[in-house]
Amino acid sequence: MRNKLTLGTVVAALGAMVIFILLLSHFAPTLVSEIGLGLILTSLLVGLMFAWLLSRWMTRSLASSLSALEVGLLNFKDNDFSVHIPVQGDSQLRALATLFNESAAVLRQQRQYIYQRELLLDKVIQSSPNVMLLLDDRQRVIYANDAARHLFNQGVRIEGVSLTELLEGMNQELANAINSPKGGLFSLASEEEEGEDETWHLSRGRFLLNGQYHHLILLKQMTRELNRQEVAVWKKVIRIISHELNNSVAPIASMVRSGRKITEPLDNAKLKLIFDTIEDRTSHLSQFIFNYARFAKLPLPKKSRVDWQKLMAQLAQHFQFSLVGELPNAPGFIDLIQLEQVLLNLLKNAHESGSTVEDISVHIAQQTLTDGMEGVCIEVADGGSGMSPEVLAQALLPFYSTKQSGTGLGLPLCREIIEAHDGRISLHNRQQGGLLVRIWLPSQED
Incomplete structure (x- = not known):
């Protein structure tokens, strides 16, 4: 552009000078002849040179501004918004440069915001316990979160691996569910002989991105969620039944006390037996309701630091057992009252299992899971008769009990x-006979 402006200036000057010479030769031919053709041509060349230099000097700021703007726009094309061009020249060039710099600042801010959002989104996805796989149309893994890497490849990256290779050697139920075009719930048998089956939910998505179809597979572990929902339903039923029973038991107990006072002068043995029987059964029913209500109204744990040595000493005051191994040096972070209730219940079951006292043991040790979670493992073992597979599958469900006088709430609690x-x-079930109850608790403080 600068060259065009310079050329235009020189051409305009040349035209003006030629017109001037023609007019001069027409109206003053004598003067032209006196000056001479050589001097006129020399003056013409000097004038053109002066016009060229003046044009170059006048357009120097325009050239530098346009050059800076061109470089800045090339940087924009390469997604580089860090450029800042100088503000110089006349008002229009200065306004244009200022507008460019403001646009660059806005673009830098927007890109930083998008970058932070992408980091946050990636952090959320990587921290999610749900398994996420993104496949291209050739069924190759484009993206996988940390949970997917641990499920399919022991934490090793799986990007670029085909889905067929990924499913080789995996659980057949899992492979069938992923290869199925439909989503929904499916169950995986536990790898442990007496372990609980796992329930998973699979969902699929398909979308078009950059002209290519992508497939999203989401796997969510539903076992604990379904168990919690089941327990929540049981709690609601228990609260309703407890409320109705209490509304009936309280008036009966009151009427028994009133009946005793009214019939006390009669001194009738049969009436006394009747009242004693009613009072005994209402008291038993009240205790029965209390046990169920305790399960339905279990408060949230109030965690604090707990010394394992002190906890073991408290348990030994109620039941005899042998301590296996050394206790962890680090204190636990748990609700002391609730965990003590759990261990007392397990030790009580161990003593009622037919096991000798010598075979009842407690073992506590630090343990880190495969996903890196640090915690403590508590094992309560006995030498009783153990449990059948049918009982093992239902022992943790509410209201299930093999004892004639049991409520079926001990283990569910x-x-x-x-x-x-x-x-x-x-x-x-232990190989040498008896039952082993294993508990894992996280050690991180909230």
């Missing part, structure tokens, strides 16, 4: 307390 601590509990 233990499970509710442990899961409220974000832990897990499992039952296993």
